[in-house]
Amino acid sequence: MTLLNPETITQEIIELQSKIAYQELTIETLNQMIVKQQFDIEKLEAQFKYISSRLQGIEPSLMAMPHEETPPPHY
Structure with a gap:
């Protein structure tokens, strides 16, 4: 077992305190x-x-969705 001198112990304590503070x-x-x-x-x-409640209160549009529209006659 290695004996540490008081200066080494003091330095290690200071390092530990610094690490704890950080x-x-x-x-x-x-x-x-x-x-x-x-x-x-x-x-x-x-x-x-708020946005969800606002969206739930919106009436469905009377316009058809683009995929529900019949194509114009020139197609």
Whole structure:
């Protein structure tokens, strides 16, 4: 078993603290991104529901669909 001197242990502790601080920052950044994306998703869902309800309220057109039209006489 290798004995570590106090300076080496101190340096390793500093490195670990630095890594933990970086990971905490990364986690916070990712959390903020998730919160924003959730807000965007909820906004899009509301817009989709609004558009869907508007489309359901539209009366069908009296015009025939292009594939239902008879071709003009010159064909």
